[in-house]
Amino acid sequence: xxxxxxxxxxxxxxxxxxxxxxxxxxxxxxxxxxxxxxxxxxxxxxxxxxxxxxxxxxxxxxxxxxxxxxxxxxxxxxxxxxxxxxxxxxxxxxxxxxxxxxxxxxxxxxxxxxxxxxxxxxxxxxxxxxxxxxxxx
Numbered sequence: 001x002x003x004x005x006x007x008x009x010x011x012x013x014x015x016x017x018x019x020x021x022x023x024x025x026x027x028x029x030x031x032x033x034x035x036x037x038x039x040x041x042x043x044x045x046x047x048x049x050x051x052x053x054x055x056x057x058x059x060x061x062x063x064x065x066x067x068x069x070x071x072x073x074x075x076x077x078x079x080x081x082x083x084x085x086x087x088x089x090x091x092x093x094x095x096x097x098x099x100x101x102x103x104x105x106x107x108x109x110x111x112x113x114x115x116x117x118x119x120x121x122x123x124x125x126x127x128x129x130x131x132x133x134x135x136x137x
Contacts, residue, residue, distance in 0.1 A: 006104035008111045009038045016066060019044075020083065020114050027053050030064040030108065036100055039064065039108050050129050057127070062089045062101035064108055066115065071133050082116040082136045085109060091122050 018024040024046075031042040042063065043056065053067060065086040072079050087105050089098050109118070117136050121127040 006032065006036065006100070006107060007038050008108050009033075009040045011041050012039055012108070013111055015041045015044055016112050019066065019068060025068075027065060027067040029056055030066075032100065032104070039104060054124060054127065057088050057090075057121070057124070059090060060092045060094075062087075062093050062097050064088065064101070064105065066112065069117075069132055069136060071137065073137055080137075083114055084117045084119055084132060084136065085112065085115045086119045086121055086127055088121045088127070 012028075012030055015025065015028050019026075019028055025044040026046050026048055027044070028041060029043040030039050032038070033040050045053070047053065048070075050067075050069075053065075057063070057065075065088065067084050067086065068081055069084045070079055070081045087101065089101055109115070117132075119127060119132065119135065125131065
């Protein structure tokens, strides 16, 4: 449980384990349920296009996401993959939403074992492919 009293739904952990172990998904988007008591899965996808993922980030609301980020440093080293956690909190989101998401983040983050990188995003430049690539490599 987080400082805000928000808990992580079982389905959220199941989806993460499916992504981590079986590569069932490319990414998972998490949100708070309607009464702001649990972190639940909003959406999962197999879509490999990072730009399509970025389009899912709302302009005026917060969310969390886990993305299986694949990249290549050089052709000789081949492809690599890192699990990244994104706490999306745009500047235009309501203050109350930002506060609840900020105080609930640790509950989800502690429950997700195997994340290599945490990203805090307030605008698209902070979560762009190039920025993430610089961070993980």
